[in-house]
Amino acid sequence: MAVQPAMPRSWRRESKPHKFCPGCGHGIALKALGQAIDELGIQDRVVFGCDIGCSLLTWDFFNVDTVQTHHGRTTPVMTGIKRANPNLICIAYMGDGGGYAIGAQHLVNAAGRNEKITVILVNNTQYAMTGGQMAPTTLPGQKTETTPYGRDVELTGFPTQGPEMVAAITPEGAYVARGTVSKIRQLQKMYVRALLNQIEGRGFSFVETLATCPTNWRTNAEKTWAFLEKQMPEYFRVGELKVPLTTEGAEEA
Amino acid sequence: MAGVPVPGDKRVFMTGNEVVAYAAVAARADIMYGYPITPQNEVMHYWTRLAPKYEKRFLQTEDELSAGFTTIGGVMAGRKAFTATAGPGNVLMQEPMAMAEMMRLPVVVVIMQRGGPSTATVIYSQQEVILTTFGGNGEGFRIVYSTATHQELYDYTIKAFNTAWRYRFPVFLLADGYQAKMREPLTIYDPLERGIELIAPEAYLGRPGTPGVDRPPGHFRNTYSTEEELYEVLQGHVREYERIWREVEEYESLGTEDTDLLIIAHGVVARAAKQAVEYLRGEGLKVGYFRPVTLRPMPVDALREAVSRTKRFMVVESAYGQLSKLVRDALYGLAVEMVPLYKPGVGVTPEEIMARSRELIVKGES
Amino acid sequence: MKTKNGLTKIVIAGEGGQGVQAVAEILAEAAYEEGRQALYIPNFGVEQRGGVSVAFLQIGDRSIGAPKFETADIVVALSGRALLRTRQYVGPQTTLIYDDLAEVKDEEMPRQAAQILSIPAVETSKKELHPRVFNVMILGAVIAATGVVTLDDAKKALEIRLGHKFEQDPKLRELNYRALERGVELLEQVMRGGKEHSGALRAYH
Numbered sequence: 003m004a005v006q007p008a009m010p011r012s013w014r015r016e017s018k019p020h021k022f023c024p025g026c027g028h029g030i031a032l033k034a035l036g037q038a039i040d041e042l043g044i045q046d047r048v049v050f051g052c053d054i055g056c057s058l059l060t061w062d063f064f065n066v067d068t069v070q071t072h073h074g075r076t077t078p079v080m081t082g083i084k085r086a087n088p089n090l091i092c093i094a095y096m097g098d099g100g101g102y103a104i105g106a107q108h109l110v111n112a113a114g115r116n117e118k119i120t121v122i123l124v125n126n127t128q129y130a131m132t133g134g135q136m137a138p139t140t141l142p143g144q145k146t147e148t149t150p151y152g153r154d155v156e157l158t159g160f161p162t163q164g165p166e167m168v169a170a171i172t173p174e175g176a177y178v179a180r181g182t183v184s185k186i187r188q189l190q191k192m193y194v195r196a197l198l199n200q201i202e203g204r205g206f207s208f209v210e211t212l213a214t215c216p217t218n219w220r221t222n223a224e225k226t227w228a229f230l231e232k233q234m235p236e237y238f239r240v241g242e243l244k245v246p247l248t249t250e251g252a253e254e255a
Numbered sequence: 256m257a258g259v260p261v262p263g264d265k266r267v268f269m270t271g272n273e274v275v276a277y278a279a280v281a282a283r284a285d286i287m288y289g290y291p292i293t294p295q296n297e298v299m300h301y302w303t304r305l306a307p308k309y310e311k312r313f314l315q316t317e318d319e320l321s322a323g324f325t326t327i328g329g330v331m332a333g334r335k336a337f338t339a340t341a342g343p344g345n346v347l348m349q350e351p352m353a354m355a356e357m358m359r360l361p362v363v364v365v366i367m368q369r370g371g372p373s374t375a376t377v378i379y380s381q382q383e384v385i386l387t388t389f390g391g392n393g394e395g396f397r398i399v400y401s402t403a404t405h406q407e408l409y410d411y412t413i414k415a416f417n418t419a420w421r422y423r424f425p426v427f428l429l430a431d432g433y434q435a436k437m438r439e440p441l442t443i444y445d446p447l448e449r450g451i452e453l454i455a456p457e458a459y460l461g462r463p464g465t466p467g468v469d470r471p472p473g474h475f476r477n478t479y480s481t482e483e484e485l486y487e488v489l490q491g492h493v494r495e496y497e498r499i500w501r502e503v504e505e506y507e508s509l510g511t512e513d514t515d516l517l518i519i520a521h522g523v524v525a526r527a528a529k530q531a532v533e534y535l536r537g538e539g540l541k542v543g544y545f546r547p548v549t550l551r552p553m554p555v556d557a558l559r560e561a562v563s564r565t566k567r568f569m570v571v572e573s574a575y576g577q578l579s580k581l582v583r584d585a586l587y588g589l590a591v592e593m594v595p596l597y598k599p600g601v602g603v604t605p606e607e608i609m610a611r612s613r614e615l616i617v618k619g620e621s
Numbered sequence: 622m623k624t625k626n627g628l629t630k631i632v633i634a635g636e637g638g639q640g641v642q643a644v645a646e647i648l649a650e651a652a653y654e655e656g657r658q659a660l661y662i663p664n665f666g667v668e669q670r671g672g673v674s675v676a677f678l679q680i681g682d683r684s685i686g687a688p689k690f691e692t693a694d695i696v697v698a699l700s701g702r703a704l705l706r707t708r709q710y711v712g713p714q715t716t717l718i719y720d721d722l723a724e725v726k727d728e729e730m731p732r733q734a735a736q737i738l739s740i741p742a743v744e745t746s747k748k749e750l751h752p753r754v755f756n757v758m759i760l761g762a763v764i765a766a767t768g769v770v771t772l773d774d775a776k777k778a779l780e781i782r783l784g785h786k787f788e789q790d791p792k793l794r795e796l797n798y799r800a801l802e803r804g805v806e807l808l809e810q811v812m813r814g815g816k817e818h819s820g821a822l823r824a825y826h
Contacts, residue, residue, distance in 0.1 A: 014467060046465040054478075061476040065467025067460040069331060070476040071324065072354055078321040082328020083460065085314050086286050086336060090461045108324075111317035268653040378664060433688045437662035438649055523688060530686030602689030 010036025012045045017062045025226055027213025028056060030183035031124055032063060035093070038193035039066070044091050044201070049083055051076040053096035053105070055131045057124065060095060074105025077112045080119045091200055092119040099129045102138040102162045109168070116173045116205040120196045123164060123208070125238065126215040134218030138162035141237055146218075161237045168208045169243040175205030178244035182212035184231050185240070192242070204246045212238055259445045260305060266442055271434040274405050275339065275365055276301030277443055278412030283453055284363075285334035286312040288325040292344040293377035294432040295367040299339065319344040323351025326362050331475070333458025335416050339365035341432070343374065345383050345390070352425050353391030357477040359492070361419035361456070365412070365428045367435040370600040379432035380600045381522055384577035387427050388551040394489070396496050398503055399427045399551040401522040405441040408434060413446050413453075420454040422499050429550065431573075433523050433602065496552070505548035506557050510536055514543035515616050517565035519558075521547055521578055524603045528571055531608035540616055550578070555585040567592040569615065571608055575599040628681035629769045630690050633759070634707040635699030637674050640756030643782075645676030647760055651770040651778035652680040660685040673706045680769045695766055696734075697759060699742070701725050716766055718808070738766075740807045746800065754800035761804020765812075775801060 009015065013036045022028045039045055048066040052058050054073035061070035071079045080092040101109050101123040112119065128146045129135040135148040139161045143152040169178040177199040181189035189211060196207035212234050216226040259281045269277070275298045279287065287306075289299045303313050316322045322338045329336025340348050345366055355362045368383040370376030389395040398418055400411045411428055419426040446453060459473055466472030479485040507525070509532055511517060520528035525546040532544040545561045545568075547554050562568055568591060570579040575597045583593065596603070596611055631648070635641040642663050649661035657680055664675040679685050692712030698704035701724040711717050711731040719725070721739040730737065740762060746755040757779070764775055779797055780787065787794040 012467075014472065045467075047461065049460045058476075058478050061478065062472075062474045065465075065472050067462075067466055067473040068475065069460065070478055071327075072350060072477075075320065075324045075351070075354075078316065078324035079328045079331075081314070081316075081321075082288060082325030082336070083332045084328070085288075085312060085325065086329040086332035086334040087458070087461060090332065107317050108321055111321070268650060268659070433662055437660060437688050438646070439660045439685065440653055440658065527687030527689070603687070604689050604691045605687050606691040 010040050012036045012039040012048075012064050012066060014062060014065045020063060021059045022056065023215075023217045025214055025216040025223065026056070027126060027183040027211070027215065027230070028059070028124060030186055031122070031189065031211045031213055032060065034183075034186050034190040035095075035122065035193050036064065037190050038197060039064070041190075041194055042197055042201070044197065047089065047091045049080070049090045049092050051080045051083075051092065051094045053094075053100035055097040055100055055129065057095050057097050057100065058131075074100045074103070074108060076100065077105055077108035077119070077121060081108075081112055081117050084117065084119050088118065091197060093197070094119060094121045096121070096123055097130070098123060098125045098127070098137045098139040098162075098164070102164055110171060113168045113172045113176070113206050113208065116175060118200050118203055118205065120200050120207045121209070122193070122196075123210045124213045125164070125210050126213045126218075127161075127234065128215065128218055130215050130218050134215075139164075139238075141233060163238075165208060165210045165243050168206075172206050172208075172244065175199075175246050176244055177205070177207040177242075177246060179208070179242040180210045180212065180238060180240050182230065182235075182240050183214065184212070184227065195245075199246060210238070212240065259309070261443055262445055263448065264442050264444045266440060268438055268440050269405065270297060270436055270438050271405055271408050271430060272297035272367070272436070273301045274408045274441065274443075275412050275428070276305060278409045279337060279416075280305050280309055280311065281409075281443065281446055282413040282416040283335060284311065284337055284416060285456075286314070286329050286336045288314045288316055288322045288329065288336065288338050290316050290319050290322045290340070290344060292319070292341050294369055294379075294435040295339040295341050295365065297435070298365060298367075319347035320350055323348045323362075323364070324354075326364070327351055327355055327360055330360050330362050330456070331459040332461065333456050335363075335420070335456050337363035337365065337416075339367065341367045342369040342371055342383070345386055349386065349390035352397070353393050354477050355425040356391060356393045356396045358475055359423040360425065361423050362425045363415045363419050363428070364425065366430065368429065368431040376600060377432065379573065379602060381431060381524060381573040382575075382577065382599060383429070384521075384550060384572075384574060385580065387429050388581065394492070395551055396492050397425045397427060397551055398422070398549065399429050400505075400548060401429045401550050402434065403521075403523055403525045403546070405434070405439050409441055409443055413451065417452070417454045418503065420456055422495075422503070424496070429522065431523055500552045501556075503549060504552050504554040504557075506554040507546045507548060508557065508561055509533070509544040511543040511545055511561040511564060513541065514565040515541040515567075516612055517543045517545055517561055517568040518571060518608065518612065519545045519547075519568055519578070519582055520571040520603075521550060524571055524573055527603050527605045527608055530605040531612065534605065535609060535612055540612070542612055542616070547581075550581060553581055553585045558582065558585050559589060562586055562589055562591050565591065567594060567615065569594040569596055569611065571596040571603055573598050573601060573603060627683070628679060628685070629695070629767050630693045631678040631680070631695050631697070631763065631767065631769070632675065632693040632707050632710045633678070633697045633763065634673055634675040634703035636703065637672050639674070639699050641674050641676050641697075641699065641759070644756045644760045644763065645678045647775065647778045647782060648680070648763065648770060649678055650781060651774040654777060654781075655770060655774050657682060658685050660688055662688045673700070673702050675703070675707060695763065697763060698723060699759065705729060718762060718766060738808070738811045740811055742804070742807065745803060745807060750800050750803065751796060754796055757797050757800040758804035758807070761801040761806075762808040764801075765805040765808035772801065772805065
């Protein structure tokens with residue numbers, strides 16, 4: 003019998019292999035999330051919401067109740083669910099475009115109200131599903147379909163500092179971190195803490211997750227990982243930015 | 256279980272916004288999500304005052320997109336959830352309502368129409384008819400009740416929740432700024448005491464058991480990979496919408512048997528039309544009145560029947576031909592002359608309907 | 622005032638803050654408490670404060686149809702701007718009441734009115750009473766002009782609305798009642814053609 007790679011219990015086998023491109027960071031992020039759900043034993047209480055963009059491919063990914071919403075609107079849908087049934091554990095899963103551009107007002111206000119939901123935002127520095135356009139997170143000089151000569155910060159600004167913004171606007175009790183798919187154990191731990199923060203009713207929890215997109219970056223394996231591990235952290239510092247006092251020791255960057 | 260504000264029937268004198276809030280409590284609505292916009296604000300004001308007394312909840316959102324999408328979240332969690340908006344807010348509301356339409360979600364939305372296009376006036380219009388019946392990138396699989404009196408605002412708010420949860424299409428209560436702000440008497444009551452069944456909500460998400468172990472997971476989506484897959488889903492919606500059409504459609508008519516002129520109006524304008532028709536009939540003129548109560552689905556058969564018995568008909572509305580578009584669509588193939596009386600963004604008086612009717616009848620006789 | 626089908630149509634307009642909506646509301650409530658039919662609708666601009674505020678009110682014995690009407694039985698205009706805004710509702714059967722301090726050009730006066738009465742409401746409330754009960758005086762004038770509700774019912778409606786304040790300060794009740802009665806007097810005075818304030822009547826009829 004062939005040895006199967008370990009699959010989180012909360013993953014739905016019938017929808018695997020998943021639909022992401024080879025080398026895509028979503029698979030790793032979702033593995034860390036699956037393991038976090040398993041570790042906490044909350045599969046029966048989780049409601050998973052996915053956005054538009056590549057994140058929508060997760061609509062049948064888990065053996066948990068799932069809603070696929072509109073672009074940017076996963077935050078309010080999860081907010082509505084949580085407000086109507088606080089016993090559920092709501093995870094809003096989205097990309098950088100969904101969270102920082104079209105759904106920015108929802109992210110900002112949910113954070114400000116300290117909604118007891120968990121937002122996981124996958125940052126791969128561009129709009130992947132639509133073919134690789136510039137996103138709020140595109141690095142200076144980075145080539146995309148709408149910045150073919152590289153992102154000119156004079157014209158289009160600098161990459162959005164999402165967790166820094168969320169940390170600044172959330173009240174006490176919020177959990178804010180930036181993880182990366184290159185450190186899956188740390189990432190899983192962040193997801194666990196983010197979910198625990200919601201379960202314990204402390205406040206909003208937010209984990210930006212740096213992820214790869216070799217398809218649109220047009221990179222080979224080596225360059226993909228170099229971009230993730232060297233170039234992205236120049237603008238996006240990995241680590242916990244805000245940890246409620248009741249949570250034990252902050253995670254090292 | 257929390258009760259209702261007034262056990263037994265009670266005669267009250269209220270604004271329409273207040274009526275809606277009381278009716279939502281009586282309908283056992285659980286939660287309202289809302290964003291301020293005139294002229295619907297007092298729906299939220301009264302709801303937030305009533306809510307804690309009856310174990311209800313409220314969330315003020317960051318915009319109408321969020322109000323609509325949180326309402327979707329509320330119904331998916333198995334609660335009777337609703338929102339209220341108007342004008343530019345109704346425009347934003349169409350994005351979440353397209354999702355509700357695709358996913359057959361029983362949301363209830365109260366619309367208090369204001370002047371348009373754009374910011375226009377906060378006062379009144381009937382210019383959100385096309386938006387409310389066919390807004391969004393969809394096919395208008397929704398139910399739209401157009402109310403005319405405060406009694407109807409109360410009755411149809413209660414009905415809207417039942418219709419939504421029975422048929423699982425988004426339901427709109429289409430009123431206007433006049434109805435929102437005016438005061439008139441009505442009787443409020445507990446529907447349960449009157450023997451009106453209240454359809455219980457059901458959770459889409461978070462049902463008992465572990466998904467994939469004790470039960471299949473609920474995977475709810477509005478995205479499809481192929482044309483054929485979407486087509487099949489939509490065919491299901493079409494069949495269901497057509498099946499319920501005649502169960503849901505409602506209208507009111509007066510003296511439509513054999514007329515020289517049939518006056519068609521909806522909502523608050525129908526009050527002026529009915530008043531005019533009653534007066535003209537008193538003068539011995541052969542004038543009839545037809546009012547669709549549901550603008551979606553349109554009571555097509557009854558409308559065609561009434562129009563086929565008249566020499567000509569006049570569509571009266573506080574818009575530039577929005578009701579008329581729906582009416583003409585329903586009447587396709589009937590060769591009866593139509594006369595418009597369009598007053599976009601302003602109220603219509605019985606006097607002007609009477610004046611125009613007399614002109615038409617005199618002209619028709621000559 | 623006897624009107625067609627026992628229905629009285631009233632328009633009351635003033636500057637924002639003059640309290641015209643409260644006058645209409647109290648009248649509507651008083652009529653409703655008497656078991657009559659009433660429909661009251663405020664008309665408003667984008668501004669919450671300032672600008673002209675107009676109240677439309679219908680009181681009758683049968684259920685009321687359209688909220689909007691073309692001509693009123695009585696139009697009360699408490700400022701020049703309010704008169705300009707509401708003169709469209711003045712027809713040959715309409716009684717127009719306006720405040721004598723309202724600045725209105727001669728050619729702007731809707732002469733088609735059945736009756737035009739000017740009353741010194743602003744001045745009287747300032748001199749004899751208190752500006753905050755100005756609108757209660759107007760309420761009295763409207764009641765005197767129309768007879769749509771009795772003075773007692775108007776007092777009851779005031780009690781419903783302001784009872785909690787009257788409890789704290791009984792003088793306030795007295796002030797309000799006095800304003801109501803003074804409003805009635807002002808109108809009766811001009812209707813009798815009293816010397817001081819019947820100028821408008823003579824000028825236009």
